[in-house]
Amino acid sequence: KNQVEQSPQSLIILEGKNCTLQCNYTVSPFSNLRWYKQDTGRGPVSLTIMTFSENTKSNGRYTATLDADTKQSSLHITASQLSDSASYICVERGYGGSQGNLIFGKGTKLSVKP
Amino acid sequence: ETGVTQSPTHLIKTRGQQVTLRCSSQSGHNTVSWYQQALGQGPQFIFQYYREEENGRGNFPPRFSGLQFPNYSSELNVNALLLGDSALYLCASSLPQGSTDTQYFGPGTRLTVL
Numbered sequence: 001k002n003q004v005e006q007s008p009q010s011l012i013i014l015e016g017k018n019c020t021l022q023c024n025y026t027v028s029p030f031s032n033l034r035w036y037k038q039d040t041g042r043g044p045v046s047l048t049i050m051t052f053s054e055n056t057k058s059n060g061r062y063t064a065t066l067d068a069d070t071k072q073s074s075l076h077i078t079a080s081q082l083s084d085s086a087s088y089i090c091v092e093r094g095y096g097g098s099q100g101n102l103i104f105g106k107g108t109k110l111s112v113k114p
Numbered sequence: 115e116t117g118v119t120q121s122p123t124h125l126i127k128t129r130g131q132q133v134t135l136r137c138s139s140q141s142g143h144n145t146v147s148w149y150q151q152a153l154g155q156g157p158q159f160i161f162q163y164y165r166e167e168e169n170g171r172g173n174f175p176p177r178f179s180g181l182q183f184p185n186y187s188s189e190l191n192v193n194a195l196l197l198g199d200s201a202l203y204l205c206a207s208s209l210p211q212g213s214t215d216t217q218y219f220g221p222g223t224r225l226t227v228l
Contacts, residue, residue, distance in 0.1 A: 041221075041222070042222070043116070043118070044204075046216050089156055104156030104157050106154065106155055106156050107156055
């Protein structure tokens with residue numbers, strides 16, 4: 001069972017609109033939570049990393065929130081642009097040595113239409 | 115662009131063959147991780163190399179093996195290819211900075227097994 005669940009699976013919005021993507025995680029103990037953007041056929045690019053003590057972090061038009069009590073995170077995209085069309089992947093890291101503790105969700109595929 | 119390069123971009127093999135994928139890490143990064151990403155799925159951790167030594171391995175059989183060279187570039191070798199090995203193979207380089215170190219992904223190698 002995937003320990004990082006994302007919703008929705010896919011989303012279509014009009015250019016200029018806002019949207020929010022959701023992530024629920026179950027991995028414990030928790031170290032940090034990351035959001036990545038992955039363009040089709042490309043490698044993921046890091047957007048934000050939040051530790052247990054942080055509940056919000058912004059990167060331009062992207063704002064991630066974290067609720068460690070409910071084990072939920074969201075990624076809010078403001079004033080969407082056509083270039084925002086991509087998959088957005090939620091990643092949790094548990095405690096431990098190697099990057100093998102990164103657990104990736106399946107992603108939300110966002111399409112921004114003109 | 116992250117500075118991480120992978121070769122080849124695309125590759126087609128038949129069942130039972132062997133394949134070698136290559137990754138050049140970002141300048142100064144001594145850690146390389148490899149991931150397998152099946153269509154519509156999030157990346158799955160294969161293994162990580164730190165200073166030429168394997169530093170963690172995911173749930174992949176021994177026919178997946180790797181190397182890291184003194185210049186920190188890396189290879190992923192897969193023997194006895196199966197149809198299910200068809201996927202995008204991603205490498206990511208990083209500098210160990212505790213649990214919040216950022217991984218920089220390459221563009222990936224698309225492997226198709228016929």
